[in-house]
Each structure stands twice: as C-alpha cells, then as structure tokens.
Amino acid sequence: MEDEKIIELFFARSEFAIKELDGKYGSQCHRLSYNILKNALDAEECVSDAYLGTWNAIPPQRPRSLPAFVCRLVRNFSLTRYRSNSAQKRNSAYDLALDEIEYTLADPVGVEDILQARDLARILEEFLDTLSTENRVIFLRRYWFADNYAQIAAQVGMTQKNVSVRLTRIRKDLRVYLRKEGVAL
Amino acid sequence: MNAELFSEAMSLIDESYITEALNYRPQEKALPRWRSIAACILLGLFLTGTLVLAFSPEARAAVLGWTRRGSGYWYEYRFEGSQTHAESADYAPTWVPEGYQLTDFFDSGRMKVYFYETAQGQAFSILCHTNMQENEGGIGVSTEGCDEKEVTINGLPGILYRSHDEAVSSGLIWSDDALGNLFIINGFLSEENMIRCAEGVLPVEKVPLTPSMYAPSWVPEDFTLLDTVSDELTQQYVYSTGADGYMAAISCLGHSVDGEIRLYSNSTDSQQIPVTVNGLPGTLYLPHDDTDSREIVWEDPENQLLFTVKARVSPEILIRIAGRFVPMDSPAQRAVQYSPAWVPDGFVLHSYRSQMRQETFSYRNAQGASLVFEYEIATHTSRLVSEGPHIVQKEIEICGCPATLCLSSDPESPSLLVWFDEENTMFSIDGPLSEQEIIQMAEGICRSP
Numbered sequence: 001m002e003d004e005k006i007i008e009l010f011f012a013r014s015e016f017a018i019k020e021l022d023g024k025y026g027s028q029c030h031r032l033s034y035n036i037l038k039n040a041l042d043a044e045e046c047v048s049d050a051y052l053g054t055w056n057a058i059p060p061q062r063p064r065s066l067p068a069f070v071c072r073l074v075r076n077f078s079l080t081r082y083r084s085n086s087a088q089k090r091n092s093a094y095d096l097a098l099d100e101i102e103y104t105l106a107d108p109v110g111v112e113d114i115l116q117a118r119d120l121a122r123i124l125e126e127f128l129d130t131l132s133t134e135n136r137v138i139f140l141r142r143y144w145f146a147d148n149y150a151q152i153a154a155q156v157g158m159t160q161k162n163v164s165v166r167l168t169r170i171r172k173d174l175r176v177y178l179r180k181e182g183v184a185l
Numbered sequence: 186m187n188a189e190l191f192s193e194a195m196s197l198i199d200e201s202y203i204t205e206a207l208n209y210r211p212q213e214k215a216l217p218r219w220r221s222i223a224a225c226i227l228l229g230l231f232l233t234g235t236l237v238l239a240f241s242p243e244a245r246a247a248v249l250g251w252t253r254r255g256s257g258y259w260y261e262y263r264f265e266g267s268q269t270h271a272e273s274a275d276y277a278p279t280w281v282p283e284g285y286q287l288t289d290f291f292d293s294g295r296m297k298v299y300f301y302e303t304a305q306g307q308a309f310s311i312l313c314h315t316n317m318q319e320n321e322g323g324i325g326v327s328t329e330g331c332d333e334k335e336v337t338i339n340g341l342p343g344i345l346y347r348s349h350d351e352a353v354s355s356g357l358i359w360s361d362d363a364l365g366n367l368f369i370i371n372g373f374l375s376e377e378n379m380i381r382c383a384e385g386v387l388p389v390e391k392v393p394l395t396p397s398m399y400a401p402s403w404v405p406e407d408f409t410l411l412d413t414v415s416d417e418l419t420q421q422y423v424y425s426t427g428a429d430g431y432m433a434a435i436s437c438l439g440h441s442v443d444g445e446i447r448l449y450s451n452s453t454d455s456q457q458i459p460v461t462v463n464g465l466p467g468t469l470y471l472p473h474d475d476t477d478s479r480e481i482v483w484e485d486p487e488n489q490l491l492f493t494v495k496a497r498v499s500p501e502i503l504i505r506i507a508g509r510f511v512p513m514d515s516p517a518q519r520a521v522q523y524s525p526a527w528v529p530d531g532f533v534l535h536s537y538r539s540q541m542r543q544e545t546f547s548y549r550n551a552q553g554a555s556l557v558f559e560y561e562i563a564t565h566t567s568r569l570v571s572e573g574p575h576i577v578q579k580e581i582e583i584c585g586c587p588a589t590l591c592l593s594s595d596p597e598s599p600s601l602l603v604w605f606d607e608e609n610t611m612f613s614i615d616g617p618l619s620e621q622e623i624i625q626m627a628e629g630i631c632r633s634p
Binding site for chain 1: 190191192193194195196197198199200201202203204205206207209411425432474475477478
C-alpha cells in the first residue's frame, strides 16, 4: 500500500493503518531499534511506542515522508530506552557506532553548554550536504540507523572493507569541518 | 562536544536525509577495465570504418560474411554478406566456469551482452550479435598485448586473442557468416574455459515463459490476501498475516528472454539450508534475527521458473506453502494437514513433498542421518512395520490411537513408528531416534492439525 493511503488510514482513524505501517516498515523499524538496544523485547516495545506515537501524531500532522517520520520516532524511543539501560551494560551496535565517532568529537569539558544540539544539527546538515549521496547514506546508515558494516555494505553495494574505509575518511572530514566551523573539539 | 550531543543532534537533522538513506539504492558499478573494453566494442559498433585486412581472405573470396580488417593492435569486424541469410535464433550461454554469476545484461534486440563476475571480482562478458546486415557497422577490437590462435567453435571459424598482460583481458571471436552472427567472449578466462564457454553459446527459444498460471493452493488460516501483483514475468500474492499483521509474499518469477531470472532478495544475511520442494532444488533462508521473515527460494529448471515464499512462519509451514504453490489446474488439495511441532535437536528441514493424499517432511542432521515424517489420508495401507535382527516391536498408543513402534538397537538402522487415526490416516516417523524422542515427536504431530 502506498504511503499516502496509509496516512489516509491514520486520518480515518482506522486501525488498519498500524497494520499496514508495520507490514511495510516494521522490519526496518525493528532493525533500527534492535541495532540500538540489542534486545528484541525492548526493540519490540519501542517500535510499538513509535506506532502509538504515530497514531497520536497523525492527524493533525501529515508527514512528508512516512518512513522517516516513524523511524525518527523509533530512534527517539530507542535512544531513551538505551540511555536508561546504558548504565547496566554497553554492548549494542549503537555503542560501537558512538565509540567510533567519539574520537572525532573529543571533547573538552563544558562545550555542551555552549554548543546546543540544534546548532550542531545545522552544522551536521551543512556537512552532509558536502558529501556525495553515497557517502551521506553510509554516514546516515551508520550514525542514525546504527547499521553495522555488513548491513551498510549490502545496501550500498560495496564491501565491508570499503564501507569501513569510507567511514574513516568521512569522520576525518567531519573533524576538519567541525574545526572550520568553530566547533571546539 | 561528546558522542551524546552528537547523537542528540543527529536526531534533529532534517528528515530528507533520513528518507534518502532509507530509499537509497546503489547505482550501477563503474565498469572495470575489461568491461570498458566490451563497452568500447559496443560503442564502436556503428562508428568504426575503414578496412585493411580480411579476417579470412581465402574464405572471403568464396563466401561473403564477417571480415576482419585492421593492422597492428586494432581490428574491425564488419559484415559484408548478402542480406538473404535466414533468420537466426537468439543465442545465450549454457555454460560458464564455476563461481561466475550473471551480474548484468545488455539487450539491443539483435545484440545481447552477458556480463559475469565472481565474488572476488573476476569477470568476463559474452557478446552475441545475430543477423547483422551488410554495411550495418563494424565492431572494433583492440588486440594490444595479445597473440592470436585460430580455433573452431561448433564448426565455425574463430580467433583466440591470448593476452600476455595480466591487466589486459583475453578475447575469443567467432562468426557464422551464413547467418550474419558474430560472437565475442572477453575477459580473464583460461584458454580452456574460454573455448568451453564459447562452445556452450547455443540457440535459445525467444518466447518468455509466463508464470501466471501458478497460485497458492494452501496458506495458513490467518493469512489474508491483500494484493496480487502480476506482469509478464512475475506473479505475486501478498498477504497480511496473523494478529501482528506482518506481510507475507508468495511469488513465481518467469525466465526472461535473456535467460535471466531477476530475484531481489534481502535474505543473504541468513543461514542458508539446501532443501527440495516437491523434488525441486531450493534454499531455505533462516535469518539470524527471529523478528525477520524466513524465506524459501526454489527453482523449476525444466520450466525455467523461480519461486519464493517469504513469511514469519515456521520452516515447516513455509515449506508447505511452497509445496502447495502449484499450477492453477492442479487437483484440489485436502484441507487437513499435519506437521511436526518438534524434532530432535540437530535435525534440520531438508525436503518437502506434497501429493494428493500424502505429505512428507524430511530432515537431516550433520552426520547425514535422515528423519522422515509422512502421513497419508484415506490410506489403503493397513499395517506397516520394520523387521530385522535389531528391531524390537512394541504396540503403544499415540494420542489415543493404536501405534506400532519398531525400535532399532542398531544405531545404523532407523526406528519406525506407525499409527492410524479414526479417519484412516496413516502417520509414520522413520529415523534414528530413541523411544522417547520418537514418541515426543509423534505427540507433537497430533497437536498440530
């Protein structure tokens, strides 16, 4: 079913909307949440929360991109759950992705107070615009979807080694870009 | 800044980036050098010109046809035959060296190019140009770094260009002047493989097979048909399943004229188990993540059809859906069905066969031992036992039905359990199981109608 029709089902308050949404994007949502949480039960709950969030948001909202909308909700719910779980253990794919980027971003004390997430998001968007489409997708798949190298390699049609090298270069470019933009590292 | 702030910022980026990452599909890979050469050959088809040297001057005097002209390292193949030749069939490769997969295909009607590649990136191409018309154009070939050897391919004259440079591909060109056909193999193959591959380039039927006559004759009760999709090469049934509404799809894919079946599957990151479905070879894909759908893909080589079923169901249910995806004019299948709900550890599904009154599930373990569950409704069999020096027979009950257990004390020979229900359905389990295992498996079957 086309996304527009699913959105229409939400507007009609038809429960079939959730069913169609799950049928079409459930697999991606579960994978995204599982990548972050590494726990099937937690992932299931976060995806359910995201579906409920979608149900509550549409209407009045009418998202431009339904998968992006629901994936963002899944990611936010999953990160919230991740943070509450992270005191206990660190072993998810998302930990690995964050560990990778940590070096690029390191890290004097107190900078968070100066640089707000929204400002950084704008700078990151500008940086993403400098990348090729392929590199942008690789970066997003790694640091937004928390995909592992094999999953990224399968999506972009290259080897895991190539993905790894690309990510290394992108992180290096990001570091340079952040410095240029005056972001203290 | 730290990773947490980065993570938070990533959550705020515009959704257009997320949409792009969700929808991204890779473009065609850049052509490696060997393929660039092939591309040059194609490009040269209608562009190249002048003649210098005949491909086979002596033969050319008698029969007009493909001529090779050029000198040094550059030659042009041009057809100069009469236009009265008969209509040629299409040609397609029937053999390629082990490990090569068709990765690309170019079709301009009378010219077809098949591109093959190994997992390690070694590649070659096969060009088949049929029914070339006089002065239609030439095909340019660079032969730098190659020596030449005259060969005969299926009775037709050809030249093998053997490269001495590891970075330059070898080539084999042969022609059929009577039909105006020219064939070129280009790539990093050994001389032996290149000639064998050439000999396997044979005429093929032009008519694509349509799979539209196939339909599922059985799906689980909680499957709701949402949609059917069909075109000239594909027939697909899409279902919503169970309470959670996960999607399932049953598909039949036909063989296109180019000889390729196009299957898009994301099951490559799964455990792959070879199976047979009603005697046809296939693969069962079991994802490592239980929340993903399982998939079975099988092939009917005789009719050049490929089938897939993808759903979040057990392997037994999946293979049953597969086995009952049949031509539409097949006899109606019975409504009742049984399948094992439990099999001993180590046994994995190996094959499934569905007949009018009978179903067979076969399992194998790592040692190659076979375990078979079979049932037949309205059976004509009244008794089935296994006999031998190591066999001890016992009369027992399975779910209230009388059963005969032929228990083997020899690990080499299987035990057999047979029972009949009130409707004269005969069940049997045949495998190297202990008494406890075989009874546990039988009782699982009773509970899974």
